Amino acid sequence: MIIWLTQNIGTIIILLILIAVVTGIVLGMIKDKKQGKSSCGGNCAHCKMCTACKGDKNREMKCKKTIC
DSSP states (O other): HHHHHHTTHHHHHHHHHHHHHHHHHHHHHHHHHTTTTOOOOSGGHHHHHHHHTTTTTTTHHHHHSOOO
């Protein structure tokens, strides 16, 4: 086991760094979502995905709004 760890220490370190970076990005996105921030451009009337809000009874009203 020790030999395997010493042979793969570089890969393990890079893996841990990548996990930390991805975790930070995901946590930042969750934080932004909770604060109401979004990557939305603010013009739902021209959004190609506007009508894709399945299960949302008010999706037509949301699509007509100018600000998300």
